[in-house]
Amino acid sequence: MSDPLERLLREQRVVICCGSGGVGKTTTSATLALKAALLGRRAVVCTIDPARRLANSLGLSELGNEVVQVDAARFAEAGVEVEGALFALMLDTKRTFDRLIERYTTDPKRREAILNNKFYQQMSNTVVGSSDYMAMEKLYELSEEGDFDLIVLDTPPTKHALDFLQAPERMKRAFDRSTLEIFLRPWAEAGKRSFGFIGRALGKVVNKVDALIGVGFVKELAEFFQAFEGLYDGFRTRADRVDALLRDARTSFVVVTAPQPLPLEEAGYFCDKLREFSMDLSAVVVNRVEQSCLGDPSDLRARIDAAGHEAELEAAVTAAGVEADPLLPAALKALLDQERLAKGDRERIEAFAAGPARGVHLREVPRFTHDIYDLSGLLTLSGELFGARA
Amino acid sequence: MLNLLDRRLLVVSGKGGVGKTMISAALARLAVAAGKRVLLVNMEGQGRTAQLFGVQAIGPEPLELESGLWACLLDPKAVAFDFILRQLRVRRLVRHIVESNLFDSWFRVSPAIKEMICLGKVWSFTEEKSRWRKTPVWDLVVFDAPATGHGLGLLQLPEQASKLLLGPMRTSALEVQAMLEDRARTGTVLVTLPEDLPVNEALHFHRELTGTLGMQLDLLVLNMAFPDRFGGAEPPLEDVLGSPAGRRALDRLLGPGGAERAAALDAVRASWARGERTRRYAAQLAEGTGQPVTRVPFVFAERFGLEELRQVQQTLAHGLGGPA
Known part of the structure; x- marks a missing residue:
């Protein structure tokens, strides 16, 4: 073949x-x-x-x-x-x-949790x-x-x-456990007392981000990834x-x-x-x-390049003579325009x-x-x- | 009707490949011609805009293309970075968040968030005031909206976002929504093509816009409208081209011998049929939307340049009922 x-x-x-x-x-x-x-x-x-x-x-x-x-x-x-x-x-x-x-998900409770999660619904629905x-x-x-x-x-x-x-x-x-853990740990630990500088800084970030996109949203997001725990390897x-x-x-x-x-x-x-x-x-x-419509349009194209579309059209109309149908110029114009499109497509x-x-x-x-x-x-x-x- | 160019924001929608970028540029130039300072905002297709105006590239900072006309490109990630930075104020932390894999993945799969943030940025352009005189920096912002492929796309985002979000993002979503719904400030433009799928999607868009969102469509553009050369009824092309006069003309045009006459007749017939289809789709759009349809003629030139853009402008000016 x-x-x-x-x-x-x-x-x-x-x-x-x-x-x-x-x-x-x-x-x-x-x-x-x-x-x-x-x-x-x-x-x-x-x-x-x-x-x-x-x-x-x-x-x-x-x-x-x-x-x-x-x-x-x-x-x-x-x-x-x-x-x-x-x-x-x-x-x-x-x-x-x-x-x-x-x-x-083998656990039906977890399955429900994911399917009903707002973040999941938004993510799976956005076409x-x-x-x-x-x-x-x-x-x-x-x-x-x-x-x-x-x-x-x-x-x-x-x-x-x-x-x-x-x-x-x-x-x-997206389902990389380590990424998730790094990103979500601050939220998971936000409730706990942390003394270190980093812990305090992260706590501040958590609060700021919560304020920024809304506590509810972050909660949904965290729940979503929690529900996904254990699915990561499969994915x-x-x-x-x-x-x-x-x-x-x-x-x-x-x-x-x-x-x-x-x-x-x-x-x-x-x-x-x-x-x-x-x-x-x-x-x-x-x-x-x-x-x-021409097997070999090179001749016509050369003439158009030399004299322009208008001149070619006029020459053809003149050749037709006075007894031509009034629709003829429009028909010839259609042909020339088609030729132009074909030429552009060919070159591209x-x-x-x-x-x-x-x-x-x-x-x-x-x-x-x-x-x-x-x-x-x-x-x-x-x-x-x-x-x-x- | 309120003059479209007197609004503060124009949102130009349509599916991919319908020529939104060109129509946006033509509308922006019309406003410039009316003495306004205009910002043209692209999210993609800025390459075409740059090419058209002969500049190297269009970036996130507004660039003056010609007197009174500026353009910029929205990079969703950069816009998100700025937005989060304004809230958190610690550049390193923001970079850490924005560059994390999770943020990246989440940002990519949630186009609603990405596009909402960009829409918020477009809105903030309309709010931007000059430092000294406190007058708007931009009289008009023309937003070449990204092709979402589905329904209303961008226009319904603020409403959805305000339901899902809380805090500053919700506030900003509500402000954007108020702006979009205010017909004195925002104009909506839809661009479509004389083909089956684009026309059906345009009708769907119009139904959703006027129904679900309760908004109005200000300008419906049928782009690449094929010329109606023969005035309606199927012309007797075989007689026209087959007559002695027709033969003489074809011999002159295509070369003597007449070997290609049949193909020429087919080509002219196809051209008539294409014009006829444009007429039919325009009628279908007008009937389905109850609105006037502005037909922007097909461009036969091999390259679309500023001269072609000027012609599009003139057609649109007619459609708007204003001066060219």
């Missing part, structure tokens, strides 16, 4: 798609899983907050945290036959976090903050269950690649395993982007970070690339391919006339990504 992206879908166990928001990352993830299913694998796509219509088309209407198989009837409707099977699930950050707690942890957690869970040949993970649109890649490491640090081991999974030979990363300056800049950052963390960056997918993609994405397999997908929100749309995208054979 010569196609690197297809080989990825045939051979790997985990494919992680990352990139900034609004570049079609979720759609691309779903398409990769779909293609893998078409290639005969049992594939699951784990998405985060997909467009509702896309979710509906995959049968994810109930917004659960559970894996749902995409009905064969839906494929039949779209006119394709799947050799393998396609599953999908929508990440529910809070429920994933709750499950993690439930798994590691932006903990979704990168939980995407990792879900990935590990799915990988451990071993029900699937391939897991495609659509990552949260975190602006900082670093945050996402360091999620296991940070999780570990740390798990974070280590997630990290190992990310570095596994059968785990690959795909960076998804669009040919605008901002997404390309962020994609470049992702590429650099993946290299820095020695993760396997296998491919870059550039979505929504504007196309030229070339710079990107030679710069941050050097040495990485790069795939382009043209901009579609319509938004993709159903299975047949995914099939169209798959056709563009992998050739019409899809």
